[in-house]
Amino acid sequence: MxxxxxxxxxxxxxxxxxxxxxxxxxxxxxxxxxxxxxxxxxxxxxxxxxxxxxxxxxxxxxxxxxxxxxxxxxxxxxxxxxxxxxxxxxxxxxxxxxxxxxxxxxxxxxxxxxxxxxxxxxxxxxxxxxxxxxxxxxxxxxxxxxxxxxxxxxxAQFDRAHSEYIRTSDARTKAYKDLKQKDAWHTRKVEELTVRATELKRAVQRYRVKLANTSRDEEARISSMERRKADMLRHYQRMKQATRLAHQRADLRLRALSSAASDAISTLARHGAQAERIISLVEQCRALESLAEKVDPFAAVGGPPGAAGRPGRADADAGGDGAPIKPLTLEGPAAESSRETSLDSEAAVHVAEELAGLSIRASEHHDTLERTTKAATARQSIARQQWAAAAEDAALGASLLEPPSGVGGDDWEPGLAMPQSESMPGVSVDGSAPLAYFPTVTDEAGRPVGGMDSMGNFHRKLNKATMERIALQAERDSVAAENERLRELLHRFLKGISVTEDTLAERNLLMVINDHELTDAASSSVKGGTSTPVAVDGTAHLRTSLKRR
Structure with a gap:
């Protein structure tokens, strides 16, 4: 209805x-x-x-x-x-x-x-x-x-039958058990005697073969040990002489290095005293400066303070009264110390050059790490600022995606100016005059963009900051690895030129047989049951000592 x-x-x-x-x-x-x-x-x-x-x-x-x-x-x-x-x-x-x-x-x-x-x-x-x-x-x-x-x-029936059976068969059961025990004892005795006889025969045969082999091995071993003894004596004399020469050379190098170090310490002490005296004189001169000298320390005495540029610079460069400036030269103890330091020994110079090179490379890596850290910190701060700006752009783009009240779906375009309507005065139809209370997101060229583009810019900036952080971490790892390598190289160098308790506690490397230790060769020969002659070789230690030098 x-x-x-x-x-x-x-x-x-x-x-x-x-x-x-x-x-x-x-x-x-x-x-x-x-x-x-x-x-x-x-x-x-x-x-x-x-x-x-x-x-x-x-x-x-x-x-x-x-x-x-x-x-x-x-x-x-x-x-x-x-x-x-x-x-x-x-x-x-x-x-x-x-x-x-x-x-x-x-x-x-x-x-x-x-x-x-x-x-x-x-x-x-x-x-x-x-x-x-x-x-x-x-x-x-x-x-x-x-x-x-x-x-x-x-x-009752079972009890009667059991008692009757026991009464009739008790004596025969006891005799059977005794005979069974005797038979088992005699059987074990015969087996033991048979096994013992067989073992004795095998032992006699084995000892006969072993005696023949032992006598033959002992003769070969005695001759081999005599030859080895002669070779070891010759090798010992050669190694003793080489060790004495190496110790003498090391002693000379150590004395030269000690004298060079003491000379360097005394020279540095003199230089420090001279530097302290120069610093004290500079402080006294700074305390006695006048106001005009503090304003322009290079101005000539009595020159016009109001001249163009830097007053008195030409006079100062010319030496004040027209005389040229003399170059700074070292005299007295400074000159003597410089001449003394130039007379160091060859070993001290070599060690100092290696240590200086290592310290320079370590300082360079340290400076590189500091510069990289500062640059990364600056990039991170910039990335945080860009991230905050991108977050604002993303929030603004999300707000632009929602049409304001009074505008239909067909007349609305996100991120652009709104069409002309009676409820929104002052807005042109082509979008050239957007509302003042409705801002738009723009790119670097000033063109309006939508919410998805602003989010894309944000993600690009975030990815760039992430990649920079990963690159910084990789650079830190490489610098740390290089520092560790330099530290290991320095440790090996110091270990090579010094004699420590650990070095003295190690096994003696002078006893070398066929590029192997004597204990290993002896143990292997004993385990194998044979005594093969081995030759003594002393070149391994010589090669090691030459490499260390």
Whole structure:
């Protein structure tokens, strides 16, 4: 019913719109004719205009009356429909309540019946179970009594038969056990004697072969040891002489290095005293400077302070009174110390050059690491600023993706200016004048971008900062590895030129046989059961000592 009424109302409204459009088109034609006749007669135009306005007023009044009557009729029908709907809704609710009560009552009755049936079935089950249990107990007691009687009879029969058997077979059983034990003892004795005889035969044969091999090996070993003894004596004499020469050379190098170190220490002490004296003189001169000298320390004495550029610079460069400046030369103890330091020994110079090279490389790596750390810190601060700016751009781009109130979906374009509308004055249609309270995101060229582009810029900046951090970490690892290598090289160098307790505690490397230690060769020959002659070789230690030098 309401749908049919609504359709009829819509049809009436369409008819009224058509008639209204027809009247409006007719009036537009009248207006066209009046405009054409306006140049012909102004009075006729005024009269026609007044009549037209009166006709429009009558038409408007008529339309207002018709709309008022239609509104009244619509409100009346609406109240009738609301009344009908309310009545039907109340009837449906009452009918639903009645049916609900009936169903609940029926459910309660069924539940009571089901509970009653369950109780009856439970009682019947308990009665039957008790009856069956009592019958089974009675039958079990009867069967137990019968079985007890049979067990007693059989037990008495077994006891009588067992006693009779023991009385008749006790003597024969005892004799059989004694004979069995004697047979087992004699069998074990025979087996032991047989095994012992076989082992004795094998041992005699093995000892005969071993005696022959031992005598032959001893003869070869004695001759080999005599030759080895002679070779070891010659090798010992050669190594002793080489060791004495190496110790002498090392002693000379150590003395030269000690003297050079003491000379360097005394020279540095003199240089430090001279530097302290120079610093004290500089402090005294600075305390005695006048105000003009503090302002321009290179100005000539009595020169004009207001001259262009730096006053007195030419005079200062010329030596003040026209005399050229003499170069700074070292005299006295400084010159003597410089001549003394130039007379160091060759060993001290070589060690100093190596240590200086290592210290220079370590300082260079330290400076490189500091510069890299500072640059990385600056890049990280810049990256944090860029990240904050990108986060603001991303938040602004996300806000630009939502259209403001009063703008439809077809008229909205994210990140660009809003179209012209009555609710947004001051905005052009082509987007050249965006609103002041609605900012836009722009790129480096000043062009507006959307939210996705701003997020892309943010991710690019974040990736750049991440890559720089990874590169910095790789540079730190490489510098640390280089420092570790230099430290290991310095440790090996110091270990090579010094004699420590660890070096003295190591095994003697002078005893070398075929590029292997004597203990290993001896142990391998003993384990193999043979004594092969080995030759003594002393070149390994010589090669090692030459490499260290």
């Amino acid at each position: 309401p749908a049919e009424k609504l359709e009829s109302l819509q049809k009436d409204i369409e008819v009224m719109e058509t008639s209204h459009a027809r009247d409006a088109s007719r009036k537009d034609g009248v207006l066209q004719e009046l405009l054409l006749d306006m140049e012909a007669a102004e009075e006729q135009f005024t009269i026609a205009r007044r009549s037209h306005l009166r006709a429009l007023d009558r038409l408007v009044d008529e339309q207002d009356g018709r709309l008022a009557s239609l509104e009244e009729w619509f409100q009346t029908r609406l109240r009738e429909l609301e009344t009908v709907f309310t009545t039907e809704m109340r009837e449906l609710a009452e009918h639903h309540e009645r049916e609900t009560l009936e169903i609940r009552h029926l459910q309660q009755v069924l539940e009571e019946q089901q509970a009653e049936r369950r109780r009856e079935a439970q009682d019947d089950y308990e009665q039957r179970r008790n009856a069956l249990q009592s019958g089974a107990m009675e039958r079990m007691h009867q069967l137990q009594n019968v079985m007890d009687g049979q067990i007693d009879v059989l037990s």
